[in-house]
Amino acid sequence: MTVNNAIEVSHLTKKFNDKIAVNDISFDVKQGEVFGLLGPNGAGKTTTLRMITTLLKSSSGTVKIFGHDTASEGKLARSMFGLTGQYASVDEDISARENLMIFSRLNGLSRMESKKRTEELLEEFSLVNSADKSLKDFSGGMRRRLDLAVSLITRPALIFLDEPTTGLDPRTRTQMWDTIRNLVKQGSTIVLTTQYLDEADQLADRVAVIDHGKLVKIGTPQELKQQIGGTDLSFTVRDKSQVNSATRLVEDKLKTASRLTGQRLSTNLSDIGQLATLLTAFQQNKISISDLTVQEPSLDDVFMNLTVGKN
Known part of the structure; x- marks a missing residue:
């Protein structure tokens, strides 16, 4: 066990009859990082998460949580993490305060400790004003915040978030992102599965596809x-008679092909430093350009490149 690792996954495999759902996966999650699990629906990410969190028995391979094997030391390993899923596991017929009190007692806290922890979590997750309302009156975002609060009752060092913002409106998603960032600031390690690539881009220190x-x-x-290619560069050549000269300069200076649509040229930069070289060449040759845009590849591009059409 490496001291800096919260999780060590080694050769994890899961078979359902003849179907291999997870095939010999190995990775480590460092303490204090946000680790993203990305993949298309049915790719195996939720099955992987369920095996790591002991909800599903693996066919082969091992998982260690802070050095403790989940197969031989399951109870101890489970005590070290919190898990929240896409759907709240709370009781809809009672209030947020009552839910937190019940789960606190189930987690072994005394009545006084439970009351104190409930108040802390209601405050931390901005649920004080709605604490005594029935959950039937809660919005999706409030339900999600309560579900996360329940998973944090014991202040676990490791938190698993399975698609925590699915179905939330943009404003509530942003609030959840802030909550997740605050957990990391407090020293938590987070494993996040998400279908939103911008979410992984915003939050994750490392990503496994x-x-x-x-x-x-x-x-x-x-x-x-x-790894999937350089930065996209595009601009408009103001003078139509200079388009051919501009194209030659791009291909000479960047050693790459260019794409032309009318007077708009597009190409790829393997290094952002190439931009200065190209702009200097344009200036020396008195070529005037406008509407210059530089676009980094997104995680969407990575995702499409790595998963679409692969067998």
């Missing part, structure tokens, strides 16, 4: 973006 049950790529969002 899973497809057809296999781990196809792992790295920081920036590393993954760089």
Whole structure:
């Protein structure tokens, strides 16, 4: 066990009859990071998460949580993390305060400790004003915040978030992002599955892309973006008579092909430093351009590149 690792997944495999849902996956999650699990529907990411959190028995392979094997030390490993899913596991017929009190007692807190922890969580998740309302009157965002609050009753060092913002409006999603960032600031390690690539880009320190049950790529969002190609550059050549000269300069200076639509040229930069070289060449040749845009590849591009059409 490496001291800095919260999770160590080694050769994890899950078979359902003849179907291999997760195929020999290995990765580590460092303490204090947000680790994103990305993949198309049916790729195996939720099955992987369920095995790591002991909700599903693996066919083979091992998982360690802070050095404790989930197979031989399951109870101890489970005590070290909190898990929240897409749908709240709380009781709809009672209030947020009552739910938090019940789950606090179930987690072994005394009545006084439960009351104190409930008040802290209601405050932390902006639920004080709605604390005594029936959950039937809660919005999706309030339900999601309560579900997360329940999973944090014991202040776990490791938190699993399975698609925590699915179905939320943009404003509530942003609030959840802020909540997740605050948890990291307080020292939590977070494993996040999400179908929103911008969410992984915003929150994750590293991302594992899973497809057809296999781990196809792992790295920081920036590393993954760089691996699929450079930065997109496009601009308009103001004088139509200079388009051919501009095209030749682009291909000479950047050693790459360009795409022309009317007077608008597009190309790729392998290094952002190439932009200054190109602009200097345009200036020396008195070529005037406008509407220059520089676009970094997104995680959407990475996702499409790694998963679409792969067998």
